[in-house]
């Protein structure tokens with residue numbers, strides 16, 4: 486029995502939700518480029534959960550259902566207020582709050598498909614409210630209630646800042662949400678499927694996934710990309726900084742990917758948004774620096790930028806705190822986790838691989854008093 490480190494290349498399940506073939510990403514067969522340019526995030530969530538695009542009427546109804554469910558139980562807000570949040574990472578707070586949300590749901594352990602779909606809707610609707618409430622409470626501000634007439638993307642920015650977003654901000658944020666919604670069997674999605682394949686509940690599956698997304702080798706990379714850009718400070722420092730990192734055998738956040746060989750098809754959209762937004766903010770250095778780094782690493786190591794690389798300067802340009810970048814990833818990716826959780830329940834088998842044993846051979850047992 487031999488093992489494959491990190492399960493590289495192992496096909497662990499079948500799925501109808503998204504695919505990566507020859508460096509092309511599709512959701513239910515639709516090219517990510519078309520969805521990004523043409524769809525609202527709500528439309529994409531509907532697609533992932535129903536495996537078909539909605540009609541206008543279905544979309545209107547779905548948007549309304551999400552808008553109706555955005556309010557979060559007061560107990561969760563009180564809980565956030567009860568802590569000193571100054572040293573709490575928002576991903577830790579989100580992980581706890583989502584788990585807590587299950588305590589307020591009478592249907593948490595109801596396992597029918599209908600109940601699981603209702604919970605999926607509640608989770609998708611409430612996750613923005615939780616992240617934005619956290620961001621405001623830690624700054625001594627009251628959470629802002631969502632507006633019924635705003636899009637999902639618009640509402641996030643509205644609840645975060647307490648004012649209506651500009652059209653270009655809402656559009657960029659919507660695109661970012663579409664681009665992050667699903668990605669085949671990435672680490673957090675796999676985690677959610679492993680969890681619910683024991684027939685555990687939806688809240689457990691999403692809580693486990695948030696834990697996996699938090700790490701710097703996965704969703705946590707976007708916050709660290711911005712930290713790196715901040716440390717570099719000015720364009721002319723970029724290449725010496727990267728050379729230093731290489732000399733110390735450190736990884737560059739936002740670069741490389743387990744599956745893509747020639748580039749992540751999401752990166753070009755985020756790159757273009759970064760270009761446009763940094764021009765508007767007058768901080769083109771973040772974009773210019775990012776391009777320099779990407780080109781250099783491509784040439785030196787053959788590594789492409791991944792989705793986390795340009796999303797950093799996009800979110801920064803939208804005036805978002807850097808430690809909220811990964812929670813924003815979760816706000817989008819929860820749609821994919823939930824689609825995979827529903828798919829797993831629909832045709833379930835326990836996920837339980839094997840380990841290649843490499844420990845000591847047979848040993849003679851010695852009682853504790855004789856050791």
Ligand SMILES: CC(=O)SCCNC(=O)CCNC(=O)[C@H](O)C(C)(C)COP(=O)(O)OP(=O)(O)OC[C@H]1O[C@@H](n2cnc3c(N)ncnc32)[C@H](O)[C@@H]1OP(=O)(O)O
Pocket residue numbers: 491671701702703704706735736737738739740741742743744786788791792793
């Ligand atoms: C949404 C997402 O999750 S996208 C990924 C977000 N994560 C990051 O951006 C973190 C930085 N990137 C990485 O750590 C990796 O590229 C991963 C985790 C994305 C993929 O990892 P793996 O497929 O396991 O590749 P692995 O880590 O084994 O790297 C293979 C080789 O490329 C090098 N490498 C990979 N990524 C990087 C990087 N970002 N910077 C420098 N070198 C790198 C490794 O050092 C290794 O070199 P070696 O063979 O000389 O030891």
Ligand SMILES: O=C([O-])CC(=O)C(=O)O
Pocket residue numbers: 667668670671672743744791792
């Ligand atoms: O697929 C992966 O391994 C990571 C990734 O890009 C994502 O989750 O979006």
